[in-house]
Amino acid sequence: MIDGAMQPFALTLDKFLAHAAKWRPTSEVITAREDGGIDRIGYADLKVRCQRVSSALARLGVGLGDRVATLAWNTQAHLEAWYGIMGMGAVCHTLNPRLTADHLAAMVARSEAGILVVSADLIALARQIAERVPHALRLLVIDGPATADDSALDALIDGAGDRFPWGGFDETAPCGLCFTSGTTGAPKGVTYTHRSSFLHTLRALQVDVMAISGADSVLAVVPMFHANAWGLPFAAPAVGAKLVLPGRHVDGASLVRLIRAEAVTVAVGVPTVWLGLLEHLEAEGGEVPSLKRIIVGGAPMPPALMARLEERLGVIVQTSWGMTELSPSGVVASAGDPKRSAAQSGRPAVGVDLMVADAEGRRLPEQRTMEGHLHVRGAAVVERYFGETAPVTDAEGWFATGDLARIDEAGNLSITGRVKDLIKSGGEWINPAEIEAVVSALPQVSLAAVIGRADEKWGERPILLVEMREALSDAALLAPLKGRVANWWIPDQVVRLESMPLAATGKIDKLRLRAQYSTDGPT
Structure with missing residues (x-):
């Protein structure tokens, strides 16, 4: 036969x-010109x-x-x-x-x-x-x-x-x-x-992921020079959606004009972009009535910013997590999930799988509620880097992301930190991401970062660097941490920055922060 x-x-x-x-x-494909x-x-x-x-x-x-x-x-x-x-x-x-x-x-x-x-x-x-x-x-x-x-x-x-x-x-x-x-x-x-x-x-086109349709006008603020622009140059024509390209200028005023002119329904970019848009609208007034959803990724979403965006603009904010090695999308929170939060990135869709492991890469016996080292495998996950012959995956195809994570009972992923960001103080580990999440939730804070500073007695001690929206004392900044993290995790010092340094992709540039503040440098 x-x-x-x-x-x-x-x-x-x-x-x-x-x-x-x-x-x-x-x-149409729309491009905002310099003029x-x-x-x-x-x-x-x-x-x-x-x-x-x-x-x-x-x-x-x-x-x-x-x-x-x-x-x-x-x-x-x-x-x-x-x-x-x-x-x-x-x-x-x-x-x-x-x-x-x-x-x-x-x-x-x-x-x-x-x-x-x-x-x-x-x-x-x-x-x-x-x-x-x-x-x-x-x-x-x-x-x-x-x-x-x-x-x-x-x-x-x-x-x-x-x-x-x-x-x-x-x-x-x-x-x-x-x-x-x-x-x-x-x-x-x-x-x-x-x-x-x-x-x-x-x-990405699935309803529980980006859910883009031919009826959408999609604003791609995420750069085309970074990780496939999160796949939007492929997703938009795949369904015939209008693709709106902002050119070089992605300040709040420029984006508001473009959203209004092109009736943008879905906008995609890093949190700092939407902070700029929100601050422009708060200062100048006005609305963006066509906008229904904002998809954020590339950096942790401050809870206070998510709440402000949803309340002020009346939009749904979808958080996500991914990395260049994942093409880049790993998980995206569903717009229809009533339990969406800034801390959760969403569930994986078919084609990508997650696993939490110990520091040696051994699968944790409990895959729900346990914090571990996040591993990923799937059809769009790196196997080896360019110019290298050795795979970066294990025998079963798992790629170690370098993130610490927890998966809840419902399957939602929460990134709890980066392994390389961990601070070792007195022989014990401090996770900056947990501190940053608490401080970032304060409405007076625009951006927050925690890094380790060299300490003669403890090896390293955490310091908190903040970009503020409104004045707040050091004591008031640190007070919410009490009872939420161990007392010895609380930063020894607060450093106020006029502008938080950002990497080219919109993430807080911790390499630059460490270079400037990890020793007895600027304060």
Whole structure:
């Protein structure tokens, strides 16, 4: 007997845009321009331009598996580069423009990208990168005029054919490369495949995850240079949703204008972005009536901020947890869960699994309510880092995230700390995340961080660094900790910062805080 069979259908990312172009041709991608104007393009026309990018790159010698770097903001032109690179089977290596030229050059040297697609306002940084890499790096300029020494990508695609064939390669081929943020250590390269990102997209679209539909207008504030922009450039065309790209400016005033102008229903970004939006509305007044949901991730959500957003804006805030190594989404809180909280990140959807273990990686006998080291496995979880041969997973495929976590009886994940953030005082461990959660819940506090400072007697002692909304004494800041954490966990000192240093992804930059405050430095 000969079994039946199903058609081969490679899970490659070009199919998302091809689907949108055919079935949602006039649904739009919106870009906020530097001059305050708006660029609009339908998915059908966008696909033509993206295929012309592929043609232009092919003429420059780019082939299957070659890395092409991008250094750009969230714009239509950057999206065209994404699909143009990935659709032809090359690898899109996104670079974070808020990092130093030395750091970025080291990444490009490792990826061996020969072309860098760069926003016009980042040309100076791009040239510094080119000067530091050991191989030739050609610059292709987008979102502005090119100089005599560089090429404008627009000029190249205007003369390129629009029928460049997409696909035709294996779904396990690499499509993207992103280096970890490096907020706690040296960055490592994570390679995404077409299959992993395709499956990640299907998971994100589920009702209990991001729940994006063709009726939505989705504002992607999360940067396209970081961890696939949480998958939104794939998810939006997959369902034909309007995709709203803010360009370079993500301050509160700019986002409010864009949300109102484009009737944004879903907005996605790190907590500090929504703090800026909220403070603008509180200062200037007005509403954003179209906005229904905000999805946050990338950093812990302060409970007070979540409460303010939901009360002031009338929106549902969905917390999430993920990391670059997870493509990046791990879990997202369901919008329909009445027990949502800032402390909980949600349940995993099909395609990702969680496990809590002891410090040696041994599975804890009780997987509910016990704090342990969080491990993950699934279709969009890293197996090995770029340029390395040894896997970073164990024999059963589990990847150690470096997070401490607890899973409640209902299956909701709560991140309780980072292993690298732990402070050892007098031979015992202090978890900064527990202290930060208590202090961040105070309505007078905008942002809070706890780090260890060298201590002659105890080895390390915790200090609290805060960015305040309103005045509050040190005693009042520390008082809520009594009875909530051990007395010896309470920080010895409070340091008030005019502005909390943030890493390029919006997380509090603890590397910088440790460099400045972990010894007897500024106070």
